[in-house]
Amino acid sequence: MSASRIPMSSSPHLTPSRPTLLVESSPALPLVHLTVAFRNGAASDPLDKDGLARITARMLRRGAGGMTSAEIEERIDALGASLSAEVSSSVVSLHADVISRSLDAFIDLLAKIVGEPTFDEVELGRLLREAEGELIESRDNDRSLAVRHFRRHLFEGHAYGRRLGGQIPSLRGIVRDDVVRAYNRIFTRGNAVIAFSGDITDVRAQELADRIVAGLPDRPAEPTIIPEPTMKPGRRLVVVDKPERTQTQILIGTLGSHPKDEDHFPLQVATTVLGGTFTSRLMREVRSKRGWSYGAYARLPYEQRRDAFSMWTFPAATDAAACIALKLELLHDWRQKGITARELAFVKKFMVRSHAFEIDTADKRVQLRLDSELLDLPEGHHERYVEHVKAVQLEAANEAIRHRISEDDLLVTVVGTHAQIGDAVAKAIPRLDEVIVVPFDAE
Amino acid sequence: MLATPIPAPSARKAALSDAALAALNEGKPENARISLVRVHAFGPAMTIAEYRLGNGLTVLVSKDDSAPVVSYHTWFNVGSRHEKPGKTGLAHLFEHLMFNEVEGRPAGTFDRLLEEAGAETNAATWVDWTFYHENIPRDRIGLVVQLEAERMGKLVLRDPQVTSEKEVVANERRYRVDDDVEGAVNELLYKQAFTRHAYGWPTIGWMEDIQGFTTEDCAAFYKTFYSPNNATIVVVGDVKERELLAKIQAAYGHLEPATLPIEDVHPEPPQTEERRTTITKPTPTAKITLGYRGPAFGDADHVPLTMLAEILFSGRSSRAYRSLVQEKEIATEVRGWVSTFRDPGLFEMYATARPGRTPAELLAALEEEIERVVREPVSEEELAKVKAKVELSLLQSLETANGKAEQIGFYATVLGDPAGAFARLDAYRRTTVSDVLRAARRYLLPTQRTIIEVLPEAAMAAGTQA
Numbered sequence: 001m002s003a004s005r006i007p008m009s010s011s012p013h014l015t016p017s018r019p020t021l022l023v024e025s026s027p028a029l030p031l032v033h034l035t036v037a038f039r040n041g042a043a044s045d046p047l048d049k050d051g052l053a054r055i056t057a058r059m060l061r062r063g064a065g066g067m068t069s070a071e072i073e074e075r076i077d078a079l080g081a082s083l084s085a086e087v088s089s090s091v092v093s094l095h096a097d098v099i100s101r102s103l104d105a106f107i108d109l110l111a112k113i114v115g116e117p118t119f120d121e122v123e124l125g126r127l128l129r130e131a132e133g134e135l136i137e138s139r140d141n142d143r144s145l146a147v148r149h150f151r152r153h154l155f156e157g158h159a160y161g162r163r164l165g166g167q168i169p170s171l172r173g174i175v176r177d178d179v180v181r182a183y184n185r186i187f188t189r190g191n192a193v194i195a196f197s198g199d200i201t202d203v204r205a206q207e208l209a210d211r212i213v214a215g216l217p218d219r220p221a222e223p224t225i226i227p228e229p230t231m232k233p234g235r236r237l238v239v240v241d242k243p244e245r246t247q248t249q250i251l252i253g254t255l256g257s258h259p260k261d262e263d264h265f266p267l268q269v270a271t272t273v274l275g276g277t278f279t280s281r282l283m284r285e286v287r288s289k290r291g292w293s294y295g296a297y298a299r300l301p302y303e304q305r306r307d308a309f310s311m312w313t314f315p316a317a318t319d320a321a322a323c324i325a326l327k328l329e330l331l332h333d334w335r336q337k338g339i340t341a342r343e344l345a346f347v348k349k350f351m352v353r354s355h356a357f358e359i360d361t362a363d364k365r366v367q368l369r370l371d372s373e374l375l376d377l378p379e380g381h382h383e384r385y386v387e388h389v390k391a392v393q394l395e396a397a398n399e400a401i402r403h404r405i406s407e408d409d410l411l412v413t414v415v416g417t418h419a420q421i422g423d424a425v426a427k428a429i430p431r432l433d434e435v436i437v438v439p440f441d442a443e
Numbered sequence: 444m445l446a447t448p449i450p451a452p453s454a455r456k457a458a459l460s461d462a463a464l465a466a467l468n469e470g471k472p473e474n475a476r477i478s479l480v481r482v483h484a485f486g487p488a489m490t491i492a493e494y495r496l497g498n499g500l501t502v503l504v505s506k507d508d509s510a511p512v513v514s515y516h517t518w519f520n521v522g523s524r525h526e527k528p529g530k531t532g533l534a535h536l537f538e539h540l541m542f543n544e545v546e547g548r549p550a551g552t553f554d555r556l557l558e559e560a561g562a563e564t565n566a567a568t569w570v571d572w573t574f575y576h577e578n579i580p581r582d583r584i585g586l587v588v589q590l591e592a593e594r595m596g597k598l599v600l601r602d603p604q605v606t607s608e609k610e611v612v613a614n615e616r617r618y619r620v621d622d623d624v625e626g627a628v629n630e631l632l633y634k635q636a637f638t639r640h641a642y643g644w645p646t647i648g649w650m651e652d653i654q655g656f657t658t659e660d661c662a663a664f665y666k667t668f669y670s671p672n673n674a675t676i677v678v679v680g681d682v683k684e685r686e687l688l689a690k691i692q693a694a695y696g697h698l699e700p701a702t703l704p705i706e707d708v709h710p711e712p713p714q715t716e717e718r719r720t721t722i723t724k725p726t727p728t729a730k731i732t733l734g735y736r737g738p739a740f741g742d743a744d745h746v747p748l749t750m751l752a753e754i755l756f757s758g759r760s761s762r763a764y765r766s767l768v769q770e771k772e773i774a775t776e777v778r779g780w781v782s783t784f785r786d787p788g789l790f791e792m793y794a795t796a797r798p799g800r801t802p803a804e805l806l807a808a809l810e811e812e813i814e815r816v817v818r819e820p821v822s823e824e825e826l827a828k829v830k831a832k833v834e835l836s837l838l839q840s841l842e843t844a845n846g847k848a849e850q851i852g853f854y855a856t857v858l859g860d861p862a863g864a865f866a867r868l869d870a871y872r873r874t875t876v877s878d879v880l881r882a883a884r885r886y887l888l889p890t891q892r893t894i895i896e897v898l899p900e901a902a903m904a905a906g907t908q909a
Contacts, residue, residue, distance in 0.1 A: 026509065028842075029838050030838065031835075031838045031839070070760070070765065070769075073758070073759040073760035074760045074828065076760070077758055077760045077829075077832055078827065078831060079831065080832065080834055081835065082758075097835065099831065099838065102831075126769065126772065129772060129797075130768065130772070130775065133728075133775040133797045133798065134775050136728060136775075136798050137775045137776070137795055139726075139727045140623075140624050140625075140726050140727065142622060242725070243725045243902065244725045245622055246621050247614065247617040247618060247622045277554075277558050278542075278558065279554045284551070288550075288551065288607065289607065290607070290610070291606070291607040291608065291609070291611045292614065293611075294611055294614045294615040294618055314618055316613070316614060346555075346558075346559055350558045350559060350561060352561070353560060353561020353562075353583070354558075354561040354563065356510070356512050356561065357512065357561075357563055357578055359510075360509075360510035360512050360843060360844070361509075361842050363842070441727060441903075441905070
């Protein structure tokens with residue numbers, strides 16, 4: 001296996017600029033993975049056009065380079081390839097897998113999709129109606145309802161609170177000109193970062209990357225810049241009211257941290273003690289001892305800025321209030337008393353040794369490098385992960401909890417049947433400042 | 444001792460030599476003696492060495508040094524098909540209990556030791572099988588061998604753990620079935636389609652059965668099914684084969700084989716007329732699921748019927764997606780799948796309606812596509828397309844050591860052929876348009892289907908489409 005990073009051309013005025021290219025070669029299977037990412041995402045959409053970046057990315061394959069939507073889909077499948085689009089607040093990316101023998105033909109197709117989309121009005125109308133149907137259908141998924149309303153209220157007024165897939169009114173307001181503008185904003189050579197992994201060499205990757213972006217305008221990068229989120233003060237409860245729930249989905253959280261924060265690794269280690277393994281405090285108390293929830297987890301994700309720290313459980317409706325009280329107690333203990341030296345030693349071993357599974361394929365390795373590139377992570381964040389974890393000291397971990405995680409500014413989101421659990425759940429949260437009840441079909 | 448076919452010379456190099464095996468077996472009791480059964484070619488570049496211990500334990504080893512990790516799977520030939528009415532869900536509950544106490548190691552130790560070693564661990568249960576897996580850095584493989592052998596032979600079952608785990612499983616059922624429309628509908632489909640065969644009850648079990656299990660039920664299940672001669676170990680990764688086999692001999696060699704019960708599964712009687720049920724659910728849109736009686740996974744017809752399922756349902760270029768989602772705009776999603784069960788299962792189809800659309804509209808559109816594939820052959824281009832798609836799927840599934848181990852374990856357990864994934868790919872490649880047409884006409888019979896229609900409760904229904 002081998003890895004390389006090929007930088008942008010140093011002579012942008014003489015020759016077309018080249019996108020940043022990352023390559024991880026592995027001949028283990030006749031399969032190539034490809035990501036074409038752009039440093040511009042949904043946070044740059046106009047405020048009344050939630051979902052625009054996602055619609056634009058989905059429109060690429062619905063007619064391009066003289067091919068209809070149906071012809072493109074036939075071609076992708078016939079080549080033994082798969083193609084998907086992913087949109088975050090700061091990045092739009094296309095992911096593809098392709099059987100090695102079809103790579104060349106697939107790149108020709110991808111160059112058309114990325115560089116020559118037609119944005120046919122009829123197709124756009126069809127996609128918007130499809131996306132609206134998907135929004136309604138997603139009301140069936142209680143976990144996704146919980147996450148959506150948790151983010152909506154935690155990041156109120158911030159890009160991270162916006163719904164990436166849009167809302168029904170915002171989708172209904174999108175017209176072709178919006179899509180063309182979004183395309184011109186996002187899909188430029190300057191914004192592009194391309195990653196190849198698998199059965200491919202550096203030289204071949206460079207040639208194919210040039211072909212992919214050949215049809216894109218040669219403009220410098222215009223990345224989406226997201227401001228640091230802040231948290232509304234106080235303790236709030238959001239109940240997403242849905243009929244006939246035998247079970248609840250509960251998220252409790254507050255603002256988290258970012259790799260640019262000096263205490264990010266200490267907090268990540270401490271969060272793993274709380275809810276990152278099968279023997280974590282949350283799992284032991286909620287699942288193993290009480291059997292209240294199939295899973296009990298704590299997470300500390302990040303994006304371009306700090307994201308949310310959260311604890312997730314899904315107990316029966318009858319156990320919801322008690323489960324919230326227990327989680328708040330565990331959060332309090334974690335914050336006030338910290339983690340122990342023994343817990344720290346254990347989790348450091350787990351994180352260091354299990355890192356092997358973050359890098360055991362060429363695609364996983366290149367995705368970590370892509371993450372560093374797109375989110376502008378500190379030098380060596382992923383490459384020196386093991387060193388960072390090993391370096392975490394007990395006091396630093398406990399100080400990070402106290403410094404970053406607020407018990408006063410806290411959001412509790414529960415999906416359940418309000419008439420059945422509302423009062424009990426509210427009583428389980430001391431010092432509650434605000435209760436918001438949202439119908440499950442509000443969006 | 445089992446017969447040992449002599450492998451071809453090139454394949455023989457992929458396993459331990461006779462002399463190395465003899466050295467491993469020297470002074471060992473009969474149950475611990477290990478023999479090479481055969482070496483399987485696993486695609487163009489990989490091999491699987493199949494060994495068996497004297498106590499009947501099968502060990503499949505595929506060396507892969509692409510990363511310094513090992514995936515260790517233990518597949519048991521037991522699933523919900525081995526349960527009885529009134530005791531449904533026992534195989535799955537038992538899978539949970541396997542993470543608890545063993546003699547000399549209190550509850551929680553299993554997970555703690557593995558996590559400390561950096562392992563990922565989990566398990567799954569379905570109708571025909573149960574498997575446990577650990578992915579672990581290569582230098583900790585000895586720990587996995589030791590812990591897996593201990594829980595195969597020395598599990599301790601106590602009331603408090605059984606009570607707590609029953610509650611966890613009840614919550615899992617609420618999550619996957621009771622509060623999940625699709626889960627509930629799928630459960631009902633199999634209940635209606637299978638009146639006699641064990642596939643008619645859900646692997647997670649009926650709620651009243653889950654809540655009624657005793658520690659004695661669990662102990663009896665363990666004694667009956669968790670024996671070395673009912674298990675297959677699959678090891679894929681960066682291992683030294685001789686050291687690995689020595690560890691397996693030492694850890695499992697003392698276990699006695701069990702007398703496995705005669706499998707008491709009733710074949711499903713032929714279905715002679717359509718079965719249809721309409722239910723209401725707290726969901727914003729209508730849904731429909733259809734189950735046509737299908738072949739067993741090992742049946743030759745399973746291959747062309749799977750190709751047909753791909754043509755109809757796989758991806759955005761599939762016929763059903765194009766018709767229902769793109770052209771008619773009556774569905775948000777449409778899927779289809781031929782169940783991969785040891786006994787004949789179902790060709791399942793599932794569609795979710797756009798707001799205001801009905802199950803009748805979904806059914807009419809699906810029937811249009813079904814009647815077309817029964818009436819006229821699919822095109823050579825479509826068949827070539829889905830052949831490329833299944834090849835891609837197989838390659839994607841083989842990227843990690845865990846992915847390879849899962850393919851090997853599944854095919855070994857369900858079909859008795861560890862390398863079956865590639866044999867199946869060859870069978871897909873050989874499939875002709877005539878094969879697909881024959882399968883369509885044999886299986887897509889209206890009299891052999893079960894339909895569940897889901898209507899949204901009035902208060903929940905989203906409005907008609909704008």
